[in-house]
Amino acid sequence: xxxxxxxxxxxxxxxxxxxxxxxxxxxxxxxxxxxxxxxxxxxxxxxxxxxxxxxxxxxxxxxxxxxxxxxxxxxxxxxxxxxxxxxxxxxxxxxxxxxxxxxxxxxxxxxxxxxxxxxxxxxxxxxxxxxxxxxxxxxxxxxxxxxxxxxxxxxxxxxxxxxxxxxxxxxxxxxxxxxxxxxxxxxxxxxxxxxxxxxxxxxxxxxxxxxxxxxxxxxxxxxxxxxxxxxxxxxxxxxxxxxxxxxxxxxxxxxxxxxxxxxxxxxxxxxxxxxxxxxxx
Numbered sequence: 001x002x003x004x005x006x007x008x009x010x011x012x013x014x015x016x017x018x019x020x021x022x023x024x025x026x027x028x029x030x031x032x033x034x035x036x037x038x039x040x041x042x043x044x045x046x047x048x049x050x051x052x053x054x055x056x057x058x059x060x061x062x063x064x065x066x067x068x069x070x071x072x073x074x075x076x077x078x079x080x081x082x083x084x085x086x087x088x089x090x091x092x093x094x095x096x097x098x099x100x101x102x103x104x105x106x107x108x109x110x111x112x113x114x115x116x117x118x119x120x121x122x123x124x125x126x127x128x129x130x131x132x133x134x135x136x137x138x139x140x141x142x143x144x145x146x147x148x149x150x151x152x153x154x155x156x157x158x159x160x161x162x163x164x165x166x167x168x169x170x171x172x173x174x175x176x177x178x179x180x181x182x183x184x185x186x187x188x189x190x191x192x193x194x195x196x197x198x199x200x201x202x203x204x205x206x207x208x209x210x211x212x213x214x215x216x217x218x219x220x221x222x223x224x225x226x227x228x229x230x231x232x233x234x235x236x237x238x239x240x241x242x243x244x245x246x247x248x249x250x251x252x253x254x255x256x257x258x259x260x261x262x263x264x265x266x267x268x269x270x271x272x273x274x275x276x277x278x279x280x281x
Contacts, residue, residue: 003101003131003280004034004081008093008121009067014106016067018136021269022104023071023078024143025134028173031101032079035067038092042084060084090124097129101280102271104134126244126263126272127255131280132166136269146238146268148176153230153242153262156182156200163243163273164205168212170271176238177216180205183229184221197221227261234266245275 005026009015019035026033037060041048048056064082071080085092097103105122126133152167154160171178182201201219209217222229234240242259255263255272263270 002031003099004032005102006034006036006096006100007104008089009035009037009064011063018104018106019067019071021136021143023075027075035064035082036092036096037064038085038087038089040088042086089121093125094128097131100131102132102134103129107137131277132271132273134269134271135263137266139267140269147236149179149237150176151179151181151233151237151240154180154182154204156204160204160243162275162277164208166273167241168208168215171215172212177218179218179220181220181229181233183224183226185225227258230262231265234268237268239269239271240266241271243273243275
């Protein structure tokens with residue numbers, strides 16, 4: 001069976017936005033979908049009377065079933081299953097990431113540039129998942145109303161094969177171009193600095209033109225800070241794709257300040273691709 005596209009469902013409008021995008025991705029890539037709801041309240045530990053627990057489980061199963069019927073109404077041929085898990089939502093989604101092709105979550109929060117647009121469950125999932133994570137913010141348009149442009153943020157200093165492979169594969173499936181964005185965070189004091197950065201960007205993209213001949217590529221070297229450049233680019237993108245590296249130890253993935261800022265403030269959906277991850281059949 002193909003690795004499913006997994007979506008965190010909690011009954012909120014944020015989750016339904018993620019469901020819209022995940023279903024669109026699943027259809028284009030011919031993948032099944034798995035809708036997951038996790039809650040510690042579902043544990044059979046005597047904290048809740050058995051009759052109340054049964055009602056709670058039935059309520060949450062009904063919520064998942066409603067989301068499933070919604071996805072099938074939009075995409076009748078989609079293979080959609082559901083799973084109710086008696087653990088906290090972040091842990092449930094991270095556990096599913098071991099066998100998922102993609103995990104999708106919606107954004108939550110206060111809004112405004114200084115407010116947090118990304119909630120704790122989504123942040124935990126993005127920081128610990130072992131597969132790419134799709135984060136859908138509130139300002140994101142419907143999947144059918146997006147520009148034919150996938151922005152990928154390139155550092156140029158680390159192995160970025162997984163990041164670039166994911167971004168180019170997605171652009172090809174959308175018939176979109178790639179905007180390869182390398183932001184250096186400083187003004188170009190000398191002309192040769194820009195030439196050097198251009199060369200680094202070209203080296204990072206070497207060979208992808210042959211593998212994806214139908215994907216147009218636009219090279220952009222920006223002197224603004226990476227987070228600002230990516231957030232600004234998200235205004236005219238279907239997706240912003242960024243990479244992340246795993247820390248040593250139990251603390252998960254090092255999202256870094258740039259990824260945190262992009263996840264909180266991007267206007268388009270963001271995909272975080274773990275370093276070293278490979279597409280799952």
